[in-house]
Amino acid sequence: MSVKVKEYRGTYYSRKDLEEGRVMAFKDRPEARYAWATGVAMGRFLAELKQGRIVGRKCRVCGRVLVPPRMFCEMCFRPTDEWVYVSDTGTVLTYSVSYLGPAAERLKEPIIIAVIQLDGASPGIGILHKLGEVKPEEVKVGMRVKAVWKPPEEREGAITDILYFRPVEEG
Template structure:
């Protein structure tokens, strides 16, 4: 028979306070006003969202601000009824990569406004190419989750 040995338990709690810097701060301020901001790179001719302080392609400092569309297309999605660490709410949840109109990268966020209790219903409502639009929380705090989710455009 296999012998059981002792285990020792330990909890490490390390609170962090992260500097968001001027670009994320301005992006969060935009969310507080119900706007989604991106920045454009003049040499790469691309618009990124959330707004970036530097271009992910050429590393140039970006200061060309644009309010981007709150509507776009689903590129990819997943559904889970399991709780994962750090999730903003109770499952089931649908996560998606969304290409907001006029931007050049996919925006990662939640999908809502559909019946999420049944996977088959999720599958019939959300596909690659489904048009979705941002839905905002009534109370905005200058936070990523001021956008409650993206809902299919009917």
């Protein structure tokens, strides 16, 4: 806003104005469907999940183990070199407790999500997943967790083949 300007344009309307027809609106739902080829790296990653394993790719130049895997290293800008299995145990790097679903709808029961660094992945290389069998107030950064898998016959080669990660006690 400048002191030299006296009027700013724009006409507000409420959601109720829309729902009760006081605003002219034209409604449409565009139809757009997709079938994404998973690609080389993610294809192998998903196939391994179906077998109950988590696989990454290693770049021998920077030494990083990348999870999820990629066929090229974005830092060295060269092909990655080998497939490396990582553990289904890891450490919580950060977490949050979501009361919102994908369309910003309220969830009755919140879900806990976390960035988890799996054992065998390089420091700071985390994956996104959910936490379970734990109360929100009990979750801590640095907590040790382990994957809880779907039964083998129910797996379909998707990130959801891991149901969630649960806390583990380590002595």
